[in-house]
Amino acid sequence: xxxxxxxxxxxxxxxxxxxxxxxxxxxxxxxxxxxxxxxxxxxxxxxxxxxxxxxxxxxxxxxxxxxxxxxxxxxxxxxxxxxxxxxxxxxxxxxxxxxxxxxxxxxxxxxxxxxxxxxxxxxxxxxxxxxxxxxxxxxxxxxxxxxxxxxxxxxxxxxxxxxxxxxxxxxxxxxxxxxxxxxxxxxxxxxxxxxxxxxxxxxxxxxxxxxxxxxxxxxxxxxxxxxxxxxxxxxxxxxxxxxxxxxxxxxxxxxxxxxxxxxxxxxxxxxxxxxxxxxxxxxx
Amino acid sequence: xxxxxxxxxxxxxxxxxxxxxxxxxxxxxxxxxxxxxxxxxxxxxxxxxxxxxxxxxxxxxxxxxxxxxxxxxxxxxxxxxxxxxxxxxxxxxxxxxxxxxxxxxxxxxxxxxxxxxxxxxxxxxxxxxxxxxxxxxxxxxxxxxxxxxxxxxxxxxxxxxxxxxxxxxxxxxxxxxxxxxxxxxxxxxxxxxxxxxxxxxxxxxxxxxxxxxxxxxxxxxxxxxxxxxxxxxxxxxxxxxxxxxxxxxxxxxxxxxxxxxxxxxxxxxxxxxxxxxxxxxxxxxxxxxxxxxxxxxxxxxxxxxxxxxx
Numbered sequence: 001x002x003x004x005x006x007x008x009x010x011x012x013x014x015x016x017x018x019x020x021x022x023x024x025x026x027x028x029x030x031x032x033x034x035x036x037x038x039x040x041x042x043x044x045x046x047x048x049x050x051x052x053x054x055x056x057x058x059x060x061x062x063x064x065x066x067x068x069x070x071x072x073x074x075x076x077x078x079x080x081x082x083x084x085x086x087x088x089x090x091x092x093x094x095x096x097x098x099x100x101x102x103x104x105x106x107x108x109x110x111x112x113x114x115x116x117x118x119x120x121x122x123x124x125x126x127x128x129x130x131x132x133x134x135x136x137x138x139x140x141x142x143x144x145x146x147x148x149x150x151x152x153x154x155x156x157x158x159x160x161x162x163x164x165x166x167x168x169x170x171x172x173x174x175x176x177x178x179x180x181x182x183x184x185x186x187x188x189x190x191x192x193x194x195x196x197x198x199x200x201x202x203x204x205x206x207x208x209x210x211x212x213x214x215x216x217x218x219x220x221x222x223x224x225x226x227x228x229x230x231x232x233x234x235x236x237x238x239x240x241x242x243x244x245x246x247x248x249x250x251x252x253x254x255x256x257x258x259x260x261x262x263x264x265x266x267x268x269x270x271x272x273x274x275x276x277x278x279x280x281x282x283x284x
Numbered sequence: 285x286x287x288x289x290x291x292x293x294x295x296x297x298x299x300x301x302x303x304x305x306x307x308x309x310x311x312x313x314x315x316x317x318x319x320x321x322x323x324x325x326x327x328x329x330x331x332x333x334x335x336x337x338x339x340x341x342x343x344x345x346x347x348x349x350x351x352x353x354x355x356x357x358x359x360x361x362x363x364x365x366x367x368x369x370x371x372x373x374x375x376x377x378x379x380x381x382x383x384x385x386x387x388x389x390x391x392x393x394x395x396x397x398x399x400x401x402x403x404x405x406x407x408x409x410x411x412x413x414x415x416x417x418x419x420x421x422x423x424x425x426x427x428x429x430x431x432x433x434x435x436x437x438x439x440x441x442x443x444x445x446x447x448x449x450x451x452x453x454x455x456x457x458x459x460x461x462x463x464x465x466x467x468x469x470x471x472x473x474x475x476x477x478x479x480x481x482x483x484x485x486x487x488x489x490x491x492x493x494x495x496x497x498x499x500x501x502x503x504x505x506x507x508x509x510x511x512x513x514x515x516x517x518x519x520x521x522x523x524x525x526x527x528x529x530x531x532x533x534x535x536x537x538x539x540x541x542x543x544x545x546x547x548x549x550x551x552x553x554x555x556x557x558x559x560x561x562x563x564x565x566x567x568x569x570x571x572x573x574x575x576x577x578x579x580x581x582x583x584x585x586x587x588x589x590x591x592x593x594x
């Protein structure tokens with residue numbers, strides 16, 4: 001469930017005017033920016049962008065980029081783009097880092113539905129004149145490249161059908177690979193990067209039934225933790241606020257015994273802090 | 285007998301000359317048919333003293349009669365369903381049909397290939413990459429999975445310095461061919477399966493300038509790799525070669541299917557360019573070759589596809 005609190009009725013023209021007022025002159029009224037944008041759905045935000053363009057012949061995104069700064073600016077920029085454009089930007093940023101941020105690529109590739117991932121790939125081509133897989137491939141090597149390129153290229157079958165026999169045989173393959181600590185095993189990559197999500201769930205369940213432990217536990221222990229950095233916090237909250245951030249909040253609390261809001265309050269400050277809390281559903 | 289010869293001719297080639305079969309066989313008396321059975325070569329003397337249809341020949345005849353029907357069904361199909369079914373068929377037929385998978389993945393536009401992938405979901409409840417990855421084994425697998433997964437950028441923008449350095453990577457892979465088959469080389473796979481077609485054209489141009497040889501000419505022993513390169517950059521000459529091989533005498537069942545596949549899949553795209561390439565290469569117009577080698581309704585259908593709108 002979403003955490004975003006947005007009014008059903010709004011005037012995008014009034015919003016555009018209010019944002020213009022907030023950015024006009026010296027300094028910016030960040031609170032106004034947060035109180036408007038932090039309470040609008042994706043569709044509403046695009047309408048506001050359009051209205052702003054029509055009224056002032058300027059891209060609202062560019063205006064905000066120049067008015068805001070730091071983590072707050074990054075968060076608002078991510079928030080105001082259309083989801084596919086946003087993820088294309090996130091992917092590009094992750095790839096271009098000196099040490100590519102592979103968690104982000106994996107996240108984008110795996111969390112989305114096949115159609116959503118396709119939209120991200122199209123947006124990436126439009127913005128960067130390259131395909132996503134081209135860029136990922138050119139900036140990675142070896143087994144990581146194999147995994148990431150396959151993850152972003154796949155168009156998984158999205159039906160519910162499951163083949164139980166296949167689930168067993170592929171669970172066995174995973175078990176063998178894990179016993180031999182061969183995570184880069186070609187068959188592991190094949191299974192993880194081509195099977196449908198339904199089939200993968202069946203395979204992981206079979207694995208858990210046969211081996212007693214969940215495969216995600218094993219993978220988590222084998223991969224270094226992502227750590228909570230600013231970028232990750234922004235990314236997760238901004239991309240999930242309209243989807244399932246409520247569920248994520250609950251899981252977060254169960255695992256860490258502090259609420260996500262408390263964690264945000266502890267690690268962030270100022271306008272950035274206020275913006276994230278607004279997206280988390282905090283009343284003004 | 286001249287008529288028996290004419291009848292045999294009506295049954296050999298691509299498709300069946302229905303008119304001849306009707307006029308000769310349809311008009312025949314029992315003794316004519318017996319002569320045909322004794323001399324045709326399609327029958328064998330059974331131990332119980334009758335001339336019996338050779339099972340193998342009946343199968344061949346079935347294929348020839350079906351050629352027209354298959355062409356019609358394939359032609360009427362949505363291109364996405366068509367490509368999805370062609371890939372599925374190629375997977376079923378085994379490694380000798382891997383070139384068909386390369387052909388479809390590499391000659392279609394990004395959106396056409398995407399459409400085929402979606403149609404494959406509907407038809408077969410799996411993704412193409414899933415089936416290719418689990419059914420194909422051996423050296424060609426990496427490249428094939430990568431090719432069917434591609435969603436290439438289609439703009440004209442090319443970074444020449446990147447193209448140049450990628451040409452060098454290809455040169456190095458070819459030099460190293462003794463130690464590692466280039467088709468399994470990660471850089472070769474990456475470049476061929478992710479880069480845009482204009483970019484690849486530039487890569488191969490730099491290859492020729494630096495190495496003195498065309499990249500594709502260095503791949504004589506790596507046929508699938510060579511096919512991929514040709515399909516990506518010079519599809520018309522690739523298709524005209526497939527057509528020629530299909531119409532060669534003694535071509536096997538699968539190779540013969542290339543005639544239908546190319547005509548049907550390219551009739552709306554670039555059959556004229558393919559036709560021009562064919563005439564330049566083989567010194568005979570494609571339509572004339574089809575006239576000579578194909579028969580009956582099948583022949584009429586193919587020639588009609590080619591002549592549309594002209």
